[in-house]
Amino acid sequence: MSKQMSHLDNIPSTPGKFKMEKSPYVHNRLRWHSSLAKLTFWSFIFLGLILIFFFRSPSSNPLPQDPSRRSLRTYNWGGPAWEKRVRSSARVRSRNGISVLVTGAAGFVGTHVSAALKRRGDGVLGLDNFNDYYDPSLKRARQALLERTGVFIVEGDINDSALLRKLFEVVAFTHVMHLAAQAGVRYAMENPGSYVHSNIAGLVSLLEVCKSANPQPAIVWASSSSVYGLNTKVPFSERDRTDQPASLYAATKKAGEEIAHTYNHIYGLSLTGLRFFTVYGPWGRPDMAYFFFTRDILKGKSIPIFEAANHGTVARDFTYIDDIVKGCLAALDTAEKSTGSGGKKKGPAQLRVYNLGNTSPVPVSDLVSILERLLKVNAKRNIMKLPRNGDVQFTHANISLAQRELGYKPTTDLQTGLKKFVRWYLSYYSGGKKATG
Numbered sequence: 001m002s003k004q005m006s007h008l009d010n011i012p013s014t015p016g017k018f019k020m021e022k023s024p025y026v027h028n029r030l031r032w033h034s035s036l037a038k039l040t041f042w043s044f045i046f047l048g049l050i051l052i053f054f055f056r057s058p059s060s061n062p063l064p065q066d067p068s069r070r071s072l073r074t075y076n077w078g079g080p081a082w083e084k085r086v087r088s089s090a091r092v093r094s095r096n097g098i099s100v101l102v103t104g105a106a107g108f109v110g111t112h113v114s115a116a117l118k119r120r121g122d123g124v125l126g127l128d129n130f131n132d133y134y135d136p137s138l139k140r141a142r143q144a145l146l147e148r149t150g151v152f153i154v155e156g157d158i159n160d161s162a163l164l165r166k167l168f169e170v171v172a173f174t175h176v177m178h179l180a181a182q183a184g185v186r187y188a189m190e191n192p193g194s195y196v197h198s199n200i201a202g203l204v205s206l207l208e209v210c211k212s213a214n215p216q217p218a219i220v221w222a223s224s225s226s227v228y229g230l231n232t233k234v235p236f237s238e239r240d241r242t243d244q245p246a247s248l249y250a251a252t253k254k255a256g257e258e259i260a261h262t263y264n265h266i267y268g269l270s271l272t273g274l275r276f277f278t279v280y281g282p283w284g285r286p287d288m289a290y291f292f293f294t295r296d297i298l299k300g301k302s303i304p305i306f307e308a309a310n311h312g313t314v315a316r317d318f319t320y321i322d323d324i325v326k327g328c329l330a331a332l333d334t335a336e337k338s339t340g341s342g343g344k345k346k347g348p349a350q351l352r353v354y355n356l357g358n359t360s361p362v363p364v365s366d367l368v369s370i371l372e373r374l375l376k377v378n379a380k381r382n383i384m385k386l387p388r389n390g391d392v393q394f395t396h397a398n399i400s401l402a403q404r405e406l407g408y409k410p411t412t413d414l415q416t417g418l419k420k421f422v423r424w425y426l427s428y429y430s431g432g433k434k435a436t437g
């Protein structure tokens with residue numbers, strides 16, 4: 001690029017200034033030559049401008065700098081070998097098994113759910129855009145783990161309708177487990193567009209393809225406990241108000257619940273929303289407190305512990321990943337078929353929302369004490385005021401509906417779950433990334 005610029009710089013800016021005293025014949029030839037030179041010169045300028053435009057154009061940049069554009073990358077998919085991998089991954093291997101498209105399969109929850117489905121003999125195909133919201137090498141390690149169990153993760157974005165249509169053309173998925181999303185509460189102030197892209201536009205793109213698929217799949221998707229927002233009535237029940245989100249993340253999840261209602265109402269899609277409460281465990285998300293507290297305690301760095309006004313306790317209903325996976329599988333197994341076909345509703349379809357929590361909130365300072373004991377290192381606690389940028393003071397799930405209708409019963413307490421997380425963490429980060437899973 002700079003070479004081209006310097007080449008262009010060497011050409012005189014005012015051509016034709018050279019004057020030569022020659023015979024008329026020579027003069028005519030010279031005129032002809034000078035026109036040719038002019039033509040060549042302007043052709044170079046034109047070509048140069050095209051090259052400058054081409055190299056500066058954002059669409060030619062595979063990884064745009066603007067974070068909200070990152071997921072607009074193009075991915076390679078298609079072809080007979082690719083279709084064969086898709087079919088083989090989605091093949092049902094047990095009697096009464098289901099075939100599930102798992103979006104966000106390289107994510108924390110997606111990896112665990114995919115592995116559990118595969119273990120039962122269900123057909124599983126993953127889809128993930130491997131974005132860099134957190135260290136993508138962890139997503140790649142999860143992908144490698146799933147690949148060993150026979151799950152293929154297609155690399156692509158849920159906004160890519162052509163890709164989604166192709167997947168439904170190759171496999172008649174009976175179910176979609178939709179976990180792809182932009183997670184995290186505080187990052188929404190940094191990159192709000194990514195929440196709209198994945199949690200709203202992406203959801204609509206997915207539902208559009210599902211509604212037109214024949215047969216339509218049943219869809220189970222991850223909403224969030226954050227929809228309860230500033231609700232103060234505890235424990236949070238599905239009937240409580242959810243119209244006061246405290247973050248853009250929460251607002252996009254709430255919007256997702258309303259969008260789900262619309263697609264159920266108009267197109268007869270069977271839709272189940274699961275409101276997860278602070279999920280933790282092995283292969284977890286590095287942006288979550290239990291994860292980066294562990295990292296920072298081990299590094300001897302101080303960790304921020306928030307307290308609410310008047311020294312109020314900040315508490316979370318921490319839910320172990322295996323309990324969440326059981327809830328997801330139960331939701332898939334109890335999902336009724338969608339009723340539409342050819343994009344038209346044929347009758348009323350199932351529409352459900354469940355809390356999936358542990359129903360025993362723990363103060364964040366207790367979480368730190370458990371980590372200190374497990375890591376055998378004292379934490380440097382930095383007590384800070386809870387910022388008003390999306391976090392709520394506490395979460396507490398009422399899980400009686402999920403208990404009744406899904407047979408959901410969490411069995412792992414925080415102490416036991418964190419022990420498993422810490423064992424994984426130490427083995428993953430100190431054992432040459434060869435985790436035991």
Ligand SMILES: NC(=O)c1ccc[n+]([C@@H]2O[C@H](COP(=O)([O-])OP(=O)(O)OC[C@H]3O[C@@H](n4cnc5c(N)ncnc54)[C@H](O)[C@@H]3O)[C@@H](O)[C@H]2O)c1
Binds near residue numbers: 107198
């Ligand atoms: N972990 C929790 O505590 C928690 C709590 C409440 C709700 N949830 C929800 O559960 C789901 C799974 O969460 P997680 O903790 O596994 O998060 P995660 O970030 O680990 O997983 C999400 C995955 O989706 C992928 N993704 C994001 N946008 C995409 C797009 N446009 N197209 C394709 N793939 C895309 C990401 O690359 C990532 O691998 C999310 O919907 C999240 O909002 C999680």
